[in-house]
Amino acid sequence: MGIEYIGAFQVVLGVIARFWPVWLGLAIMLTLSFTFKKKLGLYGQLFDSGVGIAGVAICFFWLFTAIFASTIAPFDPLGQVAIMKDALPGAIEPASHKIYLFGGDKLARDVFSRMVFGSQIVLIIAPAATAFALMVGITLGLPAGYYGGRIDSVLSFLANLVLAFPVILLFYLLVTPGIMDTPIPYGLAGLFFLFPIIFFATLFWTRFKDRPDKLYLTLGLTLVLGFWVYAGLVFNADPLGIVSIEPNQLNIFVAVVFASSPGVFRIVRGLVMDIKTRDYVAAAQTRGESPWYIMLWEILPNARGPLIVDACLRIGYTTILLGTLGYFGLGLAPESPDWGTAIKDASRLLRSFIHPALPPTIALMSFVLGLNLLADALREQSMKD
Amino acid sequence: MLAFILRRLGTMVLTMFCLTMVVFFMINLEPNLRKLAISQLDMRSSDAHIESWLTKNGYRQNFFLRYGQWLGVVQKQPNIDPDTGKAVPRFSYCNEPAEPHYGGILQGDFGCSTKFKTTVASKLFPALGATGILMFWVMATMVPIALLIGILAGMREGTRTDRTLSVASIATTATPEYVSGIIFTVIFASWLGWLNGSAASATGQGITFYNFTLPVMTMAIYGIGYIARMTRASMVEVMTQQYIRTARLKGLSFSNVVIKHALRNALIAPFTVIMLQFPWLLTGVVIVETMFRYQGFGYTLVEAAQNNDIDLLLGCSLVSVLIVLMTQLISDIGYAYLNPRIRVQ
Numbered sequence: 001m002g003i004e005y006i007g008a009f010q011v012v013l014g015v016i017a018r019f020w021p022v023w024l025g026l027a028i029m030l031t032l033s034f035t036f037k038k039k040l041g042l043y044g045q046l047f048d049s050g051v052g053i054a055g056v057a058i059c060f061f062w063l064f065t066a067i068f069a070s071t072i073a074p075f076d077p078l079g080q081v082a083i084m085k086d087a088l089p090g091a092i093e094p095a096s097h098k099i100y101l102f103g104g105d106k107l108a109r110d111v112f113s114r115m116v117f118g119s120q121i122v123l124i125i126a127p128a129a130t131a132f133a134l135m136v137g138i139t140l141g142l143p144a145g146y147y148g149g150r151i152d153s154v155l156s157f158l159a160n161l162v163l164a165f166p167v168i169l170l171f172y173l174l175v176t177p178g179i180m181d182t183p184i185p186y187g188l189a190g191l192f193f194l195f196p197i198i199f200f201a202t203l204f205w206t207r208f209k210d211r212p213d214k215l216y217l218t219l220g221l222t223l224v225l226g227f228w229v230y231a232g233l234v235f236n237a238d239p240l241g242i243v244s245i246e247p248n249q250l251n252i253f254v255a256v257v258f259a260s261s262p263g264v265f266r267i268v269r270g271l272v273m274d275i276k277t278r279d280y281v282a283a284a285q286t287r288g289e290s291p292w293y294i295m296l297w298e299i300l301p302n303a304r305g306p307l308i309v310d311a312c313l314r315i316g317y318t319t320i321l322l323g324t325l326g327y328f329g330l331g332l333a334p335e336s337p338d339w340g341t342a343i344k345d346a347s348r349l350l351r352s353f354i355h356p357a358l359p360p361t362i363a364l365m366s367f368v369l370g371l372n373l374l375a376d377a378l379r380e381q382s383m384k385d
Numbered sequence: 386m387l388a389f390i391l392r393r394l395g396t397m398v399l400t401m402f403c404l405t406m407v408v409f410f411m412i413n414l415e416p417n418l419r420k421l422a423i424s425q426l427d428m429r430s431s432d433a434h435i436e437s438w439l440t441k442n443g444y445r446q447n448f449f450l451r452y453g454q455w456l457g458v459v460q461k462q463p464n465i466d467p468d469t470g471k472a473v474p475r476f477s478y479c480n481e482p483a484e485p486h487y488g489g490i491l492q493g494d495f496g497c498s499t500k501f502k503t504t505v506a507s508k509l510f511p512a513l514g515a516t517g518i519l520m521f522w523v524m525a526t527m528v529p530i531a532l533l534i535g536i537l538a539g540m541r542e543g544t545r546t547d548r549t550l551s552v553a554s555i556a557t558t559a560t561p562e563y564v565s566g567i568i569f570t571v572i573f574a575s576w577l578g579w580l581n582g583s584a585a586s587a588t589g590q591g592i593t594f595y596n597f598t599l600p601v602m603t604m605a606i607y608g609i610g611y612i613a614r615m616t617r618a619s620m621v622e623v624m625t626q627q628y629i630r631t632a633r634l635k636g637l638s639f640s641n642v643v644i645k646h647a648l649r650n651a652l653i654a655p656f657t658v659i660m661l662q663f664p665w666l667l668t669g670v671v672i673v674e675t676m677f678r679y680q681g682f683g684y685t686l687v688e689a690a691q692n693n694d695i696d697l698l699l700g701c702s703l704v705s706v707l708i709v710l711m712t713q714l715i716s717d718i719g720y721a722y723l724n725p726r727i728r729v730q
Contacts, residue, residue: 051552157396161403164713166667166705168683172690173408178416320561327563327672328687340563347567347676354571361564369559376555 006090021068045381052377058370066123073113074098077337080108105356114337115359121338126318129256135196137264142295145272159262174255175330185251190234197226206293252331271303305382312375316368339364397710408702421693457489496696505700516681527605535616557610562672566603600677619654653723660716664709
């Protein structure tokens with residue numbers, strides 16, 4: 001029994017039609033942003049340049065794709081329909097009469113659905129890992145830059161130690177299946193996930209030390225929420241059973257945070273060393289504020305510009321790192337629909353079929369491009385001030 | 386200056402000591418040792434068999450003792466066969482003296498590769514040579530193109546050329562090797578048929594334009610954008626300086642000003658960036674060599690890591706860490722040398 005195909009033009013139309021929730025979301029989002037441009041501060045200023053609009057649009061495109069993945073994708077990303085093995089783009093699946101818009105891969109799965117669901121994995125892990133790396137980098141970079149001296153020497157030495165590791169070797173050592181039998185990933189996770197709790201606890205403590213009403217509320221919330229998530233992620237022992245993470249995803253997460261936090265550390269340290277010579281820091285010191293208050297409430301807010309730009313670039317870089325991990329078959333399950341794994345599978349068969357390779361590569365490239373454009377526009381805007 | 390270099394070299398040695406210790410610890414974790422034993426015996430070996438193999442080959446000795454042996458500060462004992470009482474080499478494909486000896490990195494002995502069944506030195510150094518050729522061509526294409534793009538974009542800030550080139554460089558930084566490699570292979574190998582999608586023949590039959598262009602192109606693309614953007618930023622800054630205005634007001638032509646006055650000062654920052662690009666290129670080398678099946682350093686590293694080939698992996702990490710640290714040192718010294726305003730304290 002042969003498979004029927006639809007034409008190239010219909011494939012394009014079909015893809016555009018399937019993305020309808022994304023277009024709707026983008027339209028609402030962009031209309032709202034343009035209408036209230038003046039009131040949105042830095043985000044609103046992004047809409048002054050073409051590069052900024054393109055960056056925001058691409059990032060929101062993938063964000064909405066990840067949110068509405070189950071509506072957009074016509075098939076289950078892991079479901080196999082034997083007859084559709086290596087089907088070309090536009091093949092009609094005989095049973096349901098739905099279309100394999102970008103064809104089928106060597107295991108007869110729908111390439112389009114896998115690309116759409118792949119965005120979910122990337123858009124969860126990359127920003128979250130970047131956020132943790134920022135927390136670790138900021139919490140260690142602030143004292144290193146502010147105090148200098150021995151703290152700085154020790155922390156900088158450790159950061160340079162990690163940075164001297166070629167990333168790929170680090171991943172081969174940290175993300176092999178064998179390592180999940182050892183306590184190392186859990187130990188590292190336990191260490192890294194402490195940093196956000198420490199960060200927010202110090203943040204509220206220094207600010208509300210003399211105002212017990214606010215202190216107890218914010219500090220209590222931080223500790224309860226923090227240790228709830230902590231128990232769920234590190235020990236997989238969330239009492240309510242809501243927060244949980246697969247062991248191999250935890251492993252990837254830890255490896256990515258480990259690889260990118262020294263970079264954040266160096267940037268924060270440099271910024272702090274620059275900002276601590278300013279007058280308002282001297283004023284705060286004269287007022288008798290504690291060092292941590294000055295770091296968190298005087299220096300950090302003034303370092304936010306470069307840090308936001310760096311965070312954008314870093315999410316893109318983390319996406320590339322995740323792709324590298326997938327490309328070498330490290331960490332994620334072999335049938336996982338993430339883009340890196342899909343690229344790996346497809347690149348082995350590039351000589352016979354090229355259609356399974358292109359969607360994930362273009363998806364990954366466009367998402368990173370969107371983030372880089374966004375970072376560039378943000379940098380331009382922050383330079384204008 | 387000399388004191389600065391000496392201090393940096395001291396830090397380098399300390400860093401390498403710590404890093405090799407970490408790598409040594411990681412590859413000697415229990416699951417990794419089991420993986421090695423299974424790959425050397427066979428899939429269905431019993432636990433007792435694996436344990437006896439590990440004990441016999443000395444993998445069960447104290448961690449620091451073994452690290453010292455690898456380093457060459459502790460004597461290696463010969464492997465005595467309990468049946469005959471004579472010394473036999475642990476691996477038949479590597480020679481091993483029959484008496485206790487110092488044989489480690491400090492003596493120039495890299496050990497024995499269990500995956501390639503030869504000494505590490507005879508596998509690692511030809512692979513490094515092959516990667517050196519690849520790196521040379523990558524640098525030879527990447528650096529001039531990137532500098533040209535950066536200078537063209539930066540000499541007239543805000544023009545259409547600047548904006549087009551800037552977006553193009555951003556696009557290349559968003560294209561990691563495994564993405565550009567596939568896109569180029571699809572276009573140039575599958576579709577147009579101009580180039581070979583595999584560099585496997587480069588090892589045996591020599592490098593040709595046909596089999597070597599795709600790997601070089603793939604690696605160069607990712608780096609171009611970054612260097613070009615740094616060059617642009619530095620060029621933009623130089624073009625706003627007073628001496629450029631003076632030269633312009635003096636009546637020199639625009640091209641003369643750019644070539645004679647701006648270029649030299651604008652190239653200091655990119656120099657550092659290019660040197661610091663080497664660690665990035667290492668990851669690129671691994672991806673590109675795996676993708677195009679080129680038997681170089683990256684390919685060796687992947688094979689060593691996948692098979693937990695202890696000595697080879699340690700050798701690889703030592704080499705790569707050395708490269709990273711050396712380039713950092715060279716970039717610092719070169720920066721001080723190129724820029725008279727910066728004197729190392």
